[in-house]
Amino acid sequence: MGRQFFVGGNFKMNGTIKSIKDIVENLNKADLDPNTEVVIAPPALYLLLVREHLPKGIEVAAQNVFDRPNGAFTGEISVEQLKDSGITWTILGHSERRVILQEDDQFVASKTKAAIDGGLGVILCCGESLEQREAGKTIEVVTRQLKAVADKVKDWSKIVIAYEPIWAIGTGKVATTEQAQEVHAAIRAWLKAEVSSEAAEKTRILYGGSVTEKNCGDLAKQPDIDGFLVGGASLKPAFVDIINARR
Numbered sequence: 260m261g262r263q264f265f266v267g268g269n270f271k272m273n274g275t276i277k278s279i280k281d282i283v284e285n286l287n288k289a290d291l292d293p294n295t296e297v298v299i300a301p302p303a304l305y306l307l308l309v310r311e312h313l314p315k316g317i318e319v320a321a322q323n324v325f326d327r328p329n330g331a332f333t334g335e336i337s338v339e340q341l342k343d344s345g346i347t348w349t350i351l352g353h354s355e356r357r358v359i360l361q362e363d364d365q366f367v368a369s370k371t372k373a374a375i376d377g378g379l380g381v382i383l384c385c386g387e388s389l390e391q392r393e394a395g396k397t398i399e400v401v402t403r404q405l406k407a408v409a410d411k412v413k414d415w416s417k418i419v420i421a422y423e424p425i426w427a428i429g430t431g432k433v434a435t436t437e438q439a440q441e442v443h444a445a446i447r448a449w450l451k452a453e454v455s456s457e458a459a460e461k462t463r464i465l466y467g468g469s470v471t472e473k474n475c476g477d478l479a480k481q482p483d484i485d486g487f488l489v490g491g492a493s494l495k496p497a498f499v500d501i502i503n504a505r506r
């Protein structure tokens with residue numbers, strides 16, 4: 260059985276009640292490919308608004324979650340609180356959090372474990388900087404980030420990996436189909452060697468980094484690209500074309 264195409268929309272710290280309602284309205288009216296699994300990640304403040312207005316077939320993701328169940332952790336949100344609010348996914352390990360908020364591999368892994376143990380799906384981001392790519396360290400960096408998770412999490416059935424080269428995020432500089440496919444294939448080989456053959460066969464590996472309605476078609480044809488994590492373009496009406504990239 261093939262892997263279901265998956266498209267996530269990461270709104271990051273963008274939007275207002277009005278603009279987010281407009282995006283949701285646009286999705287509600289659109290003719291979306293029923294074969295694509297769609298997950299929308301608005302800022303935390305708007306999770307409930309989005310959950311309330313989207314059809315049940317589209318799931319909602321937080322952009323982060325904490326690894327403790329409750330307590331004195333000002334500003335954080337728990338797995339249980341997300342589930343209580345009908346939020347079934349979370350993004351974790353996004354490079355903006357790794358770089359700006361200095362989240363290390365161990366912290367990302369610990370949060371991934373908490374999310375998986377609590378029953379959330381996880382869009383687990385990994386990716387190299389331009390400097391690391393130019394030093395020939397792409398696969399080493401990506402597999403180091405994934406290994407930290409594999410050391411703590413054995414069940415990968417609710418993990419979707421998003422390969423997001425940092426130099427391609429929000430820059431308009433998309434990886435070539437060859438660059439993306441090469442890393443996706445290496446991640447799949449790593450899953451087979453380090454997790455299981457089943458995880459290698461079933462885990463969706465998304466590409467993220469300046470995906471638009473114009474470049475998504477060719478990327479979507481690559482054998483190891485199972486969808487996209489989309490930032491900037493998920494705020495635009497053309498997000499629908501990315502959801503429908505395999506049609």
Ligand code: PEP
Nearest residue numbers: 428429467468469490491
């Ligand atoms: C992202 O933030 O996950 C992302 C891929 O952003 P963009 O599509 O804007 O490059």
